[in-house]
Amino acid sequence: MADFKAIETFLWVVTLGSFRGAAQRLNTTQPAISQRIAQLEQELGVKLLQRDHRAVSPTPSGRQMLTYAEKLIRLRAEMLAVVGDPCSMRGVLRLGVAETIVHTWLSQLIKSVNNAYPNLSLEIEVDITPNLRARLLAQEIDLAFLLGPPTAPNVRSRVLSHYPIGFLASPSLGLGSGKLTVEELARFPIITFPRKTQPYEVVRSLFNRPELPPIRLHASASLATVIHMALEGLGIAVIPNAIVESELASGRLQSLHTDLHVPPLTFSASWLASADTIAIERIADLASSISQAGGFMEEHPAPSAAATHSKQISREPIG
Secondary structure, three states: OOOHHHHHHHHHHHHHOOHHHHHHHOOOOHHHHHHHHHHHHHHHOOOOEEEEOOEEEEOHHHHHHHHHHHHHHHHHHHHHHHHOOHHHOEEEEEEEEOHHHHOOOHHHHHHHHHHHOOOEEEEEEEOOHHHHHHHHHOOOOOEEEEEOOOOOOOEEEEEEEEEOEEEEEOHHHOOOOOEEOHHHHOOOOEEEOOOOOHHHHHHHHHHOOOOOOOOOEEEOOOHHHHHHHHHOOOOEEEEEHHHHHHHHHHOOOEEOEEOOOOOOEEEEEEEEOOOOOHHHHHHHHHHHHHHHHOOOOOOOOOOOOOOOOOOEOOOOOOO
């Protein structure tokens, strides 16, 4: 009788379109993947996959099998969530995070995950949103906290946080408390997010005007560097106020008053749709709760579709 390991293997081969991708996803080898598929085809007595050069696609029987495989894997995840002990959730969750989240509530999330799921390991990578989006679509991370949400059809998302953007500077620049015009701001270097990001392009457009002097726009992928440069009086930082609350409270940075407006940054939790994402959705739920508790939401997010959690992240083979 076909076991869940073989069925799950078939599901990931079809989803990713390759034996190699399934092997990476399930943390095993390509020969092991081939053996499981061969065994499943032998037990069912039909050919499930068509191999065309390097591409793999389901046969007509394979498409029928896919429908049942998705149902079975989903039901298994729900069963483990309802019957199992939450503390027994184990495996590795590959989490990609934008740096704004690192400077606000990521540490609270890690504490909550450690308390709720002590056997779950997190592999955390910090990067800019375009890179996180690409890595998510390439199946290199399981869950991403990024500017978005991504628009790919197979991506599921949940809004997490809204961060107003401020114009922040060291008191050493002597900009005072009055309202500043764009001409007055343009006399200073502007420090903000890296190139190829949404906020960078917005900030660039504000100062890229014929009547203004050539823009001096310092971009950095490290928000810690941006904050340090602002503290040193090297320019005006255009970043979320939430990441420099202590610096504003101590007076080391001041919020400038201006008519310029940068839309707030909206972050979402995003993951790829599959039959076994209940565990990932549960971590996304936890992140959503923490971000709301921290006051980073301007409106209430849509109710979560995940009411339960799984004992195991799908990257780890189920034995």
